[in-house]
Amino acid sequence: MKHFLLSMMIVCGLFSSAMAGVIQETIEAAVKISGKSMSRASRRAAVASLKKLASKYGDDALKMVRHGGVEALHLGEKYGDDFLRLAKNASPRAIRSVTLHADELLPIARKLGKDFMMLEGKVPGLGAKVVAEFGDDTAVMLARNASADDISKLLGLAAHADSPATRKLLVETYKTGGSKFLEKISWKHIAATGLSAATITAAYKISNGVENGLEIVADKHPETFKDSFVTLAAPFAWGITAIMLAIPAAWVAKRFLRICREKRGKDAEKKSDGTEEKAAASAAEA
Numbered sequence: 001m002k003h004f005l006l007s008m009m010i011v012c013g014l015f016s017s018a019m020a021g022v023i024q025e026t027i028e029a030a031v032k033i034s035g036k037s038m039s040r041a042s043r044r045a046a047v048a049s050l051k052k053l054a055s056k057y058g059d060d061a062l063k064m065v066r067h068g069g070v071e072a073l074h075l076g077e078k079y080g081d082d083f084l085r086l087a088k089n090a091s092p093r094a095i096r097s098v099t100l101h102a103d104e105l106l107p108i109a110r111k112l113g114k115d116f117m118m119l120e121g122k123v124p125g126l127g128a129k130v131v132a133e134f135g136d137d138t139a140v141m142l143a144r145n146a147s148a149d150d151i152s153k154l155l156g157l158a159a160h161a162d163s164p165a166t167r168k169l170l171v172e173t174y175k176t177g178g179s180k181f182l183e184k185i186s187w188k189h190i191a192a193t194g195l196s197a198a199t200i201t202a203a204y205k206i207s208n209g210v211e212n213g214l215e216i217v218a219d220k221h222p223e224t225f226k227d228s229f230v231t232l233a234a235p236f237a238w239g240i241t242a243i244m245l246a247i248p249a250a251w252v253a254k255r256f257l258r259i260c261r262e263k264r265g266k267d268a269e270k271k272s273d274g275t276e277e278k279a280a281a282s283a284a285e286a
Contacts, residue, residue: 023050026066033096034069049073057084067092068099075102082110086117094121104128112140119143123151133158138171150174153182160195169197173204180207 027046031038038046053061053076064087065072072095075083079102086109087095094117098105108131109116119139120127131139133155142151154174161167173181184203185195193199 019054022062023047023054026050026062027070029066030068030070030072033067034071036070038070046070046073049077053077060084060088063087064095067095069096072099075099079106082106086110086114089114090117091121093124094118097124097127101125101128112136115140115143119151122146122148126151126155129155133167134171141175147179150179150182157185157190157195160190162194162196166195166197166200169200170195173200177204177207183207
């Protein structure tokens with residue numbers, strides 16, 4: 001029995017020593033993430049706080065602090081289960097971002113759960129803006145399906161949209177056209193004139209054909225279809241106008257040439273008749 005108790009004490013002592021080393025390493029990593037210097041007293045306090053959290057939440061607490069920085073210690077104490085639950089499967093970038101902006105982001109994260117953490121991991125510091133700009137459902141869709149580059153582009157384009165309807169059309173078209181659609185939008189044009197429904201439709205037309213592009217607008221956003229159609233039809237309208245002007249011009253030219261030919265023919269006949277008369281007169285005199 002004494003040997004058993006001694007063995008248990010040794011095991012517990014080894015575990016405690018190993019755990020202390022892990023906690024110390026985690027604090028060191030957190031200090032580097034935060035970019036702050038800490039006094040010995042502050043480090044002892046941080047170690048004590050992490051021990052308390054780790055005894056309750058285990059490895060999840062260590063991960064939260066390792067990636068969230070020293071600031072995460074206070075959030076763990078303040079928000080407890082909520083923050084630990086969200087940080088459990090989140091990326092290091094998402095944990096750090098939410099740690100720095102907890103008061104703003106945690107309410108949204110509670111509502112959207114792991115999808116928001118995924119979104120914040122892709123575009124740190126922009127998750128709340130995505131939700132505000134496009135709404136909860138679109139934010140979740142982008143978190144699951146869009147690349148960080150596409151999300152950033154969509155935010156930039158939405159900021160130049162001329163109306164809420166155009167912003168909505170942008171997202172709906174992206175769902176169908178994806179990255180290929182975004183690549184066809186001219187940023188120089190957007191910077192100069194803003195984002196309109198016609199611009200979106202024209203970009204989709206290039207990436208996936210005119211018919212499909214107009215079909216999306218007419219079906220889901222009829223209020224913008226008229227403007228889009230007018231814009232797309234403009235080059236053809238100029239062509240039709242040119243044809244309409246060319247037809248009477250061609251007729252006039254043809255008529256003019258015909259008159260000229262007839263005049264030349266008459267002049268030639270008169271000249272021929274004059275020559276014959278002169279020849280007859282000469283013959284008579286002879």
